[in-house]
Structures are given as structure tokens and as C-alpha cells.
Amino acid sequence: MVKRNGTRAKITDVAKLAGVSMATVSCILKDPDNNRFSDETNKKVLSAVKELNFRPATFAQQMKGKTLPVIGLVIPSLMNHFYPEVTSGFTDQANKLGYNVIFANTDNSIEREQSFIDTMISLGVAGVGLCGVDLPDEREKELVKRLINLGIPVVRLDRYLEEPDCPCVGLDNFRAGYFMTEKIIQLGHRNIGCLAPYEIVQIVSERCRGYMEAMKAHGLLPKLCKFHRNEFGSIYKALEEVWTGEDRVSALFAIGGDIDAIECIKCASRLNIQVPFDLSIAGFDDIYISEIINPSLTTIKQPKFEIGATAMRILKSLIDGDDVEEEMILLPFEYIARESVNAIG
Amino acid sequence: MVKRNGTRAKITDVAKLAGVSMATVSCILKDPDNNRFSDETNKKVLSAVKELNFRPATFAQQMKGKTLPVIGLVIPSLMNHFYPEVTSGFTDQANKLGYNVIFANTDNSIEREQSFIDTMISLGVAGVGLCGVDLPDEREKELVKRLINLGIPVVRLDRYLEEPDCPCVGLDNFRAGYFMTEKIIQLGHRNIGCLAPYEIVQIVSERCRGYMEAMKAHGLLPKLCKFHRNEFGSIYKALEEVWTGEDRVSALFAIGGDIDAIECIKCASRLNIQVPFDLSIAGFDDIYISEIINPSLTTIKQPKFEIGATAMRILKSLIDGDDVEEEMILLPFEYIARESVNAIG
């Protein structure tokens, strides 16, 4: 008979049904293969547990010092195509390690981040994965410090931050930017523009630095082609500008991500520019759609799933008190050659 | 002085610092604007709370019967573009209502769903949002029943299920399928194919039914154009087939979603079919990318964010014990006319 009265069975219910003390139930549940109790007692208890569908209340276990099998994950958004995959990698790994994930979407607001962290502390989460506001605001550092001071392990995703002693998993965005630029140069391009949003964030500015350095290293003149995110027609104008002048670019590197690149391809088509025959366009991230669209996108593949999974693994090490030797874990990127970038010359 | 010893302040610490009993602290924290205590006591306590950064441990509150301010959300995947947005709507609304969200990704496995639900029961979540396995398996029904029997409110997202008394938020997929088909007919098309995956799920088969009925209502012959998901080249072959015969389709309705439609456009380009001049292609969902690609996609817009937000609002009503009059909440869809579908004839 399953209980149907709307209340969960307690350990005392199990004890009563099995005819033993609750201490016995607790011990047997802790280690069902123990040899402290007779086989008969073990069997009685286990079958009572099953019959009542008993699972110990987590909050009572927490009271006795057990940590909550829950990890907090702070992400700036699920709309940006990058994060769902990171989140997926993180939660999958967490589940494999026996944790659940409390998911918090900050919309890049430090206040919301603040309040989520507070809630997580109250709940007593076992650890926190933090992909916080992008600019290393003082308050961000304070938050991380607070968690660490409370003994709550923290790992950061895709965001570097030296000061508080807290590992970080991400990509070497500088090298990735450098790599892609060099690839385009090797394909014969000389006049290569860098399509970048004005609202540039730390990791994207790293890519930009990579682009600049690569251009310089090959004796080429960098050309920044800036636009405003969320401003309709801004990419169109930016593209028109670098296309109208006498020293037209032959390639554009959209360091802001594949979405920017795809939008740029669309603008190109409006301007009767054929990609890649008239103009090559490269992206960054390798989102799912990049392979499907026409022309398919040449891009840098970020190991999004792996970033999440690795971060969770590092967090687990921190929770277990194991040494985490590296402060910064940089995962490898991959150059994906597709149709949107052509060789010239 | 902030505590730096790695332990959280307890209510007794606050009481000691403020020179009052812990009962006093608890009462003042419960209602800071009370008039049970002197202004002086109120001030002392509040400043001690601030100084020690005290927040009551949730687990101890749970012990006293307070429900955990956490909602469980079960989603089959974050990779499918549909769910991140639904999740976003759900969590945003949850946060506004004072809840956090435990996020669980089942990968369409009923076993994982089962185990997540168990964990959520142990944790004592205040409610569950369930977008479970698609086929109404008996075990799925059992799961929902179990939650309900324990007094844990459940709302279902994008999945109909009559039997257990549990509200559901979604779209009228039949009407949406009918509507799009009729639109295409009104644009002069007569030979309209329905591009559908073999692995058809409940909600998609509803759209298919809508397509069939609309065709029948206009005296037209439905033509199913099936392909295998995750099988490379399957859409290509399906398209080739309906294009080679003497009674070529002039339009295709990809009921499986925009991704299928976009992939189909790519295949069309390989076959030298110009979309929309030779062939019109319509999608379903209206994912972010659909507006950006070339040609942009004519599609049915699902209120993804709203589905999540509405589900959470319904769940809140259930938690509060308010009456939820409707069993099935169907949100409006929207026909989005873009470039991939042309008028003919």
C-alpha cells in the first residue's frame, strides 16, 4: 500500500513497519551491505523502505552536517547560443557525479548575481559554477571572496579573474583570434577587417588582441569595423563602410561570434556582395546552425560542452579537497574550414 | 568584522552579538517592521544581522515546515533550440516569484526523469515543471501521480496528458499546422508537401494532422515527405524525391521545426533549387536564427518564453492552493511571413 495522504513517510514510519528502531533503519540505509545486522533485519528494513517509498529528507541530513547534493550555476543568459551548451555540459557532468544543479540566469546584472549567490549560501549548496558579469567589477571579486571565505568552492567559466584564488575554465581567446587571422592570411588575404561590437567584453577583446597581433606579425594593417549590438542596421552600415572605400577588405573576421557573422552574410547579400566570392567572412563559436546555413560558416569551434563538463569536474575536486594544480584551465579550440572563407590571390 | 573562519553565522551568534535571545532575532527577522519589540532592540538585531551577514539556513527552516523556495524543472534537452527559451521564461518568472529553479536535463530518458523526480522529492521542492518524455508512457503517468499524491504541485509544459489531474501549458499544434497550410494554399500553392521526421512525437503529429485536414478541406492531396533525423543526407534524399517526380511540390511545410526547414533550404541549394522562386519552404518555431538567414524563414512563431513563464505562474497558483480553472492552457501562435515562402499562380 502506497501512502496516499499527501505526506511523505519518515524514518519512524519505516522503523515502525519493520519493527526496529530508527537508528537501525538509518544505519542499514547508509550501508545496505553492512554486516552489523542480521540478514533478516536487513531484509525487513529494506522492504519497509520500498513499501513506503521512503527517501530521507535532505534537509534533515543537512542538519547533521551532510552537504546538499546541489551545485549552483550562474550564467548570464540562455538566449545567447553559447550558454545552453555550456550549461548542458555542466549539468550532465554534475548529475554523473551525484549532484543536481540550481540554475540562475543573471542577465548580466551584478545585483541579480549577488542575490542568487545569497540564496545559494542559504540553501547550503556544495559548490558554485560562476559565469558572472563580464567586466571584473569590484563587487564580482567580493562575491567570489565571500563564497570562498565561507568555504564554498567556486569555479569560474569563460571569465578570467586573477585575484581571488579560484580556478577558471575557458579558451585561450587570444591564441584563437591569432590563429584564425593567420589562417585567413595564409589563404592569400591582405586586407582583413575585424568585425566587432562596440560593447566589447573581456574575452572578445582578447580575440581582438589576437587579430591585431597576427596582422602586425605579417606586416598588415588591422582595420576595425565596429557596430552596435541590438541596433538594427548597424552591421549593414559597418559593412557598407568597409566595402565602399577604395581599399576594400577581402575578408572579415567576426570576433563577436557566429551570429554576427551570419547577420553580416545577410547584409552582404543585400549589398549584392557574394560570400565568399567577393568577400570572405569568418565567425567564432561554431554554433549548431553554422554548419547548416548557406554558405556554411568557417569558424573557430569552442568546446562549449567540454567547458561546462570540465568546470564541473574541477569543482568536484575542490569539493573533495583535492589539489587543483592549475589556476587556469584552457581548453583547445579548433579551426573549422567551411564555405564562407575563400582562398584568393 | 566579517567572519573569516569558513563557517556561517548562526542565529545564536546574532543573538549573542545583539545581546538578546535567538527567539527575538527570529521574530524580528520574520517581520522587521513589527511593533512587538522596542526600536532599540530592532536596531541592535538588524545591525548584528548585517555585521555577521546572517541569513537563516534554509534546511533548518524546512524542518519547521517551511517549503523550500525551489522549483524543479525537467526538460528533455538544452540543445534543441526550443527549450532554452522556455527554460528562460520559466526561471525568470520563478525568480520574480521568489523561487530558484533546479534544472534537470533528461535527454528524453524516462529513467533519468524518474531519478530526478526522486531527488526533487527528497529535497522537498515546492513544485515541479515537467516537460517529460514525449510519448505518454505509463511510467510517466505514474511519476506525475506520485508527485500529486505527495501533495507536490505539477505543471506540464508542451506535453498533453489527460489522466492525472495536472494542468498543461502549450500550443494548439493542430490549429497551427492547419493555419500555416491554409496560408500557403492562399498564396496559390496546390502541391504542398509536408516535410516530417519519421521519429514523430505527439505534438508534431498534431501539426501533421492540421496539415492533412487543411489540405482535405481545400480538396488537395496531402503529400508526406519523410526523413530520418540524425541521418546524414536524409533530407536531401527526401527533397530529391518530391522534386524529381512529374508532380513536383511547389511548397514544403517543415512541421518538425525551423532547423529542418533551414537544412532543407541548404539541400535545395545543392540541387540548384532556388528558394523561394522554385520552391517555397515554411518552418515551425521561429528560432532566433530564422530571421537572420538568407532567405529568412516564413514560419509559425511559438511563444516559447511565454510558455515557460505561464507554466510557472500556473504552478504558483497551484502552490498557493488557488483554483486553476483550465486544465489546458493554449497560448496563441503567430504566422510570421518572411522570404522563404512565395506567392505563385
Next chain:
DNA sequence: TATACTTAGTAAAACGTTTTAATAATTTAA
């Protein structure tokens, strides 16, 4: 036979909060 050791199981305290019922101090009413 007395002693030590095992074995099988349990009583009770502890965890950090909330809340009820009580106390002590003060004011008001009679």
C-alpha cells in the same frame, strides 16, 4: 566458573531554526 570479547540492536543527543506559551516588567483601571 569467571572474564573478555562479539554480535545485534537501541536510546538519546545533536544539528539550526521557528513558535508557543510563559515570564517579568510596566502601565492602566478600579
Next chain:
DNA sequence: TTAAATTATTAAAACGTTTTACTAAGTATA
């Protein structure tokens, strides 16, 4: 002046588990 009412505060029980230290009974050892 005393009783009653009000105000300000607190003691202690309760929530559901885990765990430590204990008991009682049986078994081996000297």
C-alpha cells in the same frame, strides 16, 4: 493600593535525521 491589562522578551519544544555511546545477550578464552 491592588488587580488587571499591556508590553517586551525569552525558555523550551519541535521538526527528521545521523551518530555515538551504550546495553544485553551470546560466545569464546583462560
